[in-house]
Amino acid sequence: MYAFEFDRPATLDEAIALMSEEEAQALGGGQTLIPTLKQRLAAPARLVSLTAIPELAGVCVADDGALCVGATTTHAAIAQEAAAHYPALAALAGNIGDPAVRNRGTIGGSVANNDPSACYPAAVLASGATIKTANREIAADDFFEGMFATALEEGEIVTEIRFPVPEKAAYMKFEQPASRFALVGVFVAKFAGGVRVAVTGASEEGVFRWTEAEEALSANFSPDAISGLSLAADNMIGDLHGTPEYRAHLAKVMTGRAVAAAG
Amino acid sequence: MAKVSMSVNGKPVTGEVEGRTLLVQFLREGLGLTGTHVGCDTSQCGACVVHVDGRAVKACAIFAAEAEGAEVTTIEGMADADGSLSTIQQAFQDHHGLQCGFCTPGMVMSAAALLAENPKPSEAEVRDYLEGNLCRCTGYHNIVKAIMAASGQDVAIAAE
Structure with missing residues (x-):
């Protein structure tokens, strides 16, 4: 792994400022990014960990019945906390990787990475979910742009995924x-x-x-x-x-x- | 280099780390706690599983700086207060749940996380929970038996 600056901001505003620095890369749970860094397939100058920002984690139900999932919510937390409201999504989350991976890996990281074999993109697209970032909302139909490619701009941080809940x-x-x-x-x-x-x-x-x-x-x-x-x-x-x-x-x-x- | 502070096995520790220092490196090289093993370093084998704030994680797939302020438990923290083997460790010995022993620290830590979440797991649940822990010696049956025994259940398993 090449060396990099490491930041662990406690607020979204600090994270946004750090992400505007040269060659900054957001870090979710790291279950894909850390192995990638070890193989030197990525070499960011700066890693900005998002997992110490309290408002980015957690599951809630919006007034319109949609399920709001914070970007740094782990697969394990979604498996538990979404079970009552959106069981198919909870079941998907509970079957990613293995238990230790599910305790670290985050939905925002998975969606932003858009691995062609990842599970969450299927749920996000089939649900017609909305990807919220620090400054805009992107419909799932416009978000996924091909293998490892998304509509995210340089430095843009996913903050929440909002899922309409199907029948x-x-x-x-x-x-x-x-x-x-x-x-x-x-x-x-x-x-x-x-x-x-x-x-x-x-x-x-x-x-x-x-x-x-x-x-x-x-x-x-x-x-x-x-x-x-x-x-x-x-x-x-x-x-x-x-x-x-x-x-x-x-x-x-x-x-x-x-x-x-x-x- | 930056300073990092956390609690490891109930004791406050601090150290100097680089951004890229993995938690497993900090534990092994910084603190001399070499019970946590690095089997693959590609986050597949689970030999490096430790608990961070009570949850099983692969210590080779988390930076030390991400564990700032956390409560970390390693295999060195698993024995009972008097130094004798814990129930899970004793069950691994009683049921010969290891051969070379390299994967054992991770197996014990995963088993402890499972039983904390689910005190009476079925055999299938034990096998499912161990999906991220690879053992190249035992064929897993004795590991599963040990975990069933540690949960106070019958150790007869379906695969035999």
């Missing part, structure tokens, strides 16, 4: 057993106005919505509704764990399972 929802992850990331994961969310389906782990473009499945499921919310559909293997990830065709097939299977699980 029914479920996440199904086909786990890569060594990394415990999603080989393919599908989050299905049924709202009064229609169904949203987001697929992670499969595409070279990162998380995406499967709009054909959304239309079919909006008309008939049952696994049978997608039996005649198929996803093209173009742009799917191919690696030693699975071919593009395998991932495309798996996305359909996991969508069906998620619909069945959502009931």
Whole structure:
């Protein structure tokens, strides 16, 4: 790991000021960033830890019923604190990595990193969530811009993710057993106005919505509704764990399972 | 270098660290507490698990400076006050829950975190909780038995 300046501000204002410095990088729980730094794949001049800022952590319910999750809320805390209000999101959080990783890793870190195989982007996109930063709000549909790419500007800090809570929802992850990331994961969310389906782990473009499945499921919310559909293997990830065709097939299977699980 | 202060195994400690100093380096090299092991340094093996404010974390995936003001517990803090083995440690000995012993500090710390959260886990819950702790010797059965025994439950396990 290369050396860097380390700051652990106690307020958001201090964090924003520090993030405007040259080559500053925000640090959430570090469960991705610290291994990345060790491999010298990242070499920021300054790390700004966000986990000592009290207002960035915690789960609450807004007046409109949406679930507000502070950016530095850990996966373990979401698994517990979101369970009553948004059980599908809590279940997703409780199945990321392993217990020690869940005790450090944060939702804001995961969303800002936009790993193409991470779980949270599927929940954020399928829920039609809003990503709040220190100075604006970004709709999930505009936030994820491809593998490890987001709409965040240089130095911009994610402060909260606001999830509309669906009538029914479920996440199904086909786990890569060594990394415990999603080989393919599908989050299905049924709202009064229609169904949203987001697929992670499969595409070279990162998380995406499967709009054909959304239309079919909006008309008939049952696994049978997608039996005649198929996803093209173009742009799917191919690696030693699975071919593009395998991932495309798996996305359909996991969508069906998620619909069945959502009931 | 910056000053860091925390409580380790109930004792206040301070030290000088770089930003990039990992908690595990501070514990081992700064404080001489070498019971916390570095198995992989890629946050996969769990040999470095310690408790930070009561929660199991991988000490190779947290900077020492992030533990400023925290209560840290390591394997050196797990024995009973009179120096005898704690219930979990004794159960690992009784059920031969180790061979080479390298992963054992992390296994004991994870087991303690599990039992604090869930005092009577099922065998499946024990195995699930140990997902981030790798043992290359035992095949896990005796570790699972030891944790079941430490929770005061029957040690017969389904895998045998």
